[in-house]
Amino acid sequence: MSDLKITGLHKYYGSFHAVKGIDLEVPSGEFTVLVGPSGCGKSTLLRTIAGLEETSEGTVEIGNKDVTWARPRDRDIAMVFQNYALYPYMNVFENIAFGLRARKFADAEINKRVHNAADMLGIGPLLKRLPRELSGGQRQRVAIGRAIVRDARLFLFDEPLSNLDAQLRDDMRVEIKRLHQELGRTMIYVTHDQIEAMTLADRIVLLRDGRIEQLGSPLDLFERPANLFVASFLGSPKMNFVPATLDGNTAILSDGTKLTLAGKRNGKAKQAVILGIRPQHIALSGKRVAIGHAQVKVTVELVQPTGSRVQVAFPLGGKSVVAELESRDVSKPGGKISIDIDMARAIVIDPQTEKVI
Numbered sequence: 148m149s150d151l152k153i154t155g156l157h158k159y160y161g162s163f164h165a166v167k168g169i170d171l172e173v174p175s176g177e178f179t180v181l182v183g184p185s186g187c188g189k190s191t192l193l194r195t196i197a198g199l200e201e202t203s204e205g206t207v208e209i210g211n212k213d214v215t216w217a218r219p220r221d222r223d224i225a226m227v228f229q230n231y232a233l234y235p236y237m238n239v240f241e242n243i244a245f246g247l248r249a250r251k252f253a254d255a256e257i258n259k260r261v262h263n264a265a266d267m268l269g270i271g272p273l274l275k276r277l278p279r280e281l282s283g284g285q286r287q288r289v290a291i292g293r294a295i296v297r298d299a300r301l302f303l304f305d306e307p308l309s310n311l312d313a314q315l316r317d318d319m320r321v322e323i324k325r326l327h328q329e330l331g332r333t334m335i336y337v338t339h340d341q342i343e344a345m346t347l348a349d350r351i352v353l354l355r356d357g358r359i360e361q362l363g364s365p366l367d368l369f370e371r372p373a374n375l376f377v378a379s380f381l382g383s384p385k386m387n388f389v390p391a392t393l394d395g396n397t398a399i400l401s402d403g404t405k406l407t408l409a410g411k412r413n414g415k416a417k418q419a420v421i422l423g424i425r426p427q428h429i430a431l432s433g434k435r436v437a438i439g440h441a442q443v444k445v446t447v448e449l450v451q452p453t454g455s456r457v458q459v460a461f462p463l464g465g466k467s468v469v470a471e472l473e474s475r476d477v478s479k480p481g482g483k484i485s486i487d488i489d490m491a492r493a494i495v496i497d498p499q500t501e502k503v504i
């Protein structure tokens with residue numbers, strides 16, 4: 148069963164076309180992440196699902212019920228906004244209980260639900276405090292608590308962690324993932340942070356300019372991007388893009404380097420392409436070259452240690468290419484090293500259409 152089904156959805160703000168025909172079905176219990184650059188329409192899409200924006204065209208179904216014209220409160224949703232506002236003069240308990248009181252739940256039920264949610268979020272001891280007596284991360288948990296006591300069919304999150312510092316973000320990301328596992332609810336989560344998308348999602352919906360560019364599991368999008376945009380959006384450090392001429396199975400770079408692609412290719416003779424190679428798919432050469440790998444000698448230009456790994460930049464085919472190697476592999480710039488490129492995982496892009504071929 149699907150908890151959410153969006154069909155042919157368009158949204159105009161006056162003459163501005165913000166959402167340009169979205170079809171999306173979210174199975175029950177799935178964690179879906181909407182990700183994409185700023186202004187691509189993530190919040191608009193989420194707000195349309197919530198009923199906070201009017202749909203210009205298309206339908207929204209929640210739990211097999213057409214809610215396109217239903218009020219937000221009749222949609223069986225709970226939402227956490229980027230700028231969650233807590234009531235400053237209510238303590239944590241009352242902030243979490245607010246929606247339940249408004250819906251006239253009995254006191255005993257409110258008590259039970261608030262305590263459950265607070266325990267799950269690790270804010271049980273803070274129920275009597277006022278929002279100003281809490282840290283940013285604790286406040287964030289209260290906002291999430293307010294949503295989860297509702298026990299809605301669909302949970303909508305719009306960049307709920309963007310106000311937190313890096314460490315707290317990491318912690319809260321784990322909390323949200325755990326929460327999803329415990330509640331087993333359908334969640335739709337908006338972020339422009341690709342790491343957040345990769346780590347949280349069962350399925351990623353990558354948006355650009357009001358359209359879906361690609362939809363699939365994080366690994367799907369990472370290993371099999373459909374086009375240049377998807378390939379460059381996901382992954383850190385970014386995928387390397389090197390122009391090449393494709394001749395049969397061989398990609399010839401501008402500096403004459405020849406890289407043999409894995410698998411047969413029957414393209415046009417001598418076709419201009421862009422070769423996409425992830426930094427993680429380059430390693431320092433071992434004693435033997437593995438099948439499907441290409442070995443190249445390069446001169447190290449820049450070394451950036453990240454602790455567990457080291458990012459090494461070197462010129463290749465007229466570009467500065469980055470490889471993510473083991474920390475002990477390279478320590479200084481200037482040296483010559485031999486690298487192995489896993490060509491089975493390289494992608495080939497048509498520069499005209501920007502599609503992976």
Ligand SMILES: Nc1ncnc2c1ncn2[C@@H]1O[C@H](COP(=O)(O)OP(=O)(O)OP(=O)(O)O)[C@@H](O)[C@H]1O
Pocket residue numbers: 160163165183184185186187188189190191192339
């Ligand atoms: N009320 C509005 N009136 C007119 N244009 C709007 C309105 N709300 C959003 N837009 C425009 O619609 C587009 C999509 O906005 P939206 O807020 O959905 O982007 P977003 O993907 O959430 O971006 P961000 O990551 O910055 O939050 C933007 O170009 C924005 O300027």
Ligand SMILES: [Mg+2]
Pocket residue numbers: 189190191
């Ligand atoms: Mg937004």
